[in-house]
Amino acid sequence: MSEKKLQLYFMEYSAKQEKSIGKFGAIITCKCPNCRQGDMFQYSLLGNLPKFNKLHDTCPKCSYSFHPEPGFYYGAMYFSYGFNVAIMVSIFIIAQIFFQPTLIQLLIAVIVPTILFVPVNFRLSRALMLHLFGNLDATDRK
Numbered sequence: 508m509s510e511k512k513l514q515l516y517f518m519e520y521s522a523k524q525e526k527s528i529g530k531f532g533a534i535i536t537c538k539c540p541n542c543r544q545g546d547m548f549q550y551s552l553l554g555n556l557p558k559f560n561k562l563h564d565t566c567p568k569c570s571y572s573f574h575p576e577p578g579f580y581y582g583a584m585y586f587s588y589g590f591n592v593a594i595m596v597s598i599f600i601i602a603q604i605f606f607q608p609t610l611i612q613l614l615i616a617v618i619v620p621t622i623l624f625v626p627v628n629f630r631l632s633r634a635l636m637l638h639l640f641g642n643l644d645a646t647d648r649k
C-alpha cells in the first residue's frame with residue numbers, strides 16, 4: 508500500500524472515529540466539543556479524585572480552547588444547581604414514599620449523596636456549559 512493510500516486510510520478512519528460519539532455522549536464523557544475525542548479534564552474521575560477539577564487549557568487532540576473567556580464557567584453553577592435540586596428532590600420523594608424517615612434521617616439521606624456527587628456534578632456542569640455556550644462554530648468542525 509502506497510504512503511498516499513495509507514494516509515487517506517488513516518484520515519477516513521479518524522473521521523469515522525470522530526462520528527462514533529454523539530454530542531450527548533461527548534457531554535457525559537466530558538470530551539472536547541470540537542473533536543469529541545480529547546478529554547476536557549486532566550485526570551480520570553476514578554484515577555485521581557482529589558484533582559477532579561483540573562481542566563486542560565486546550566484540547567489535547569485539536570487544541571480547541573476550553574477557556575473561551577475569563578469567568579466562562581460561572582454559568583456552570585446554574586447547571587450544577589439544577590443537578591443538585593434534581594438529586595435532592597428525587598431522593599426526598601423516594602424516601603417519603605418507601606421509608607417514611609424522620610427529619611434527621613431525611614436530611615442525612617439527602618445531603619450525603621449530594622456531597623458524594625460533587626465531582627460528577629462539577630464535571631457534567633462544565634461539560635454542558637462548554638458544549639452549549641462554548642461558541643463553537645459548527646462549520647469549523649472537520
Ligand SMILES: [Zn+2]
Nearest residue numbers: 539542566569
Ligand atoms: Zn478537541
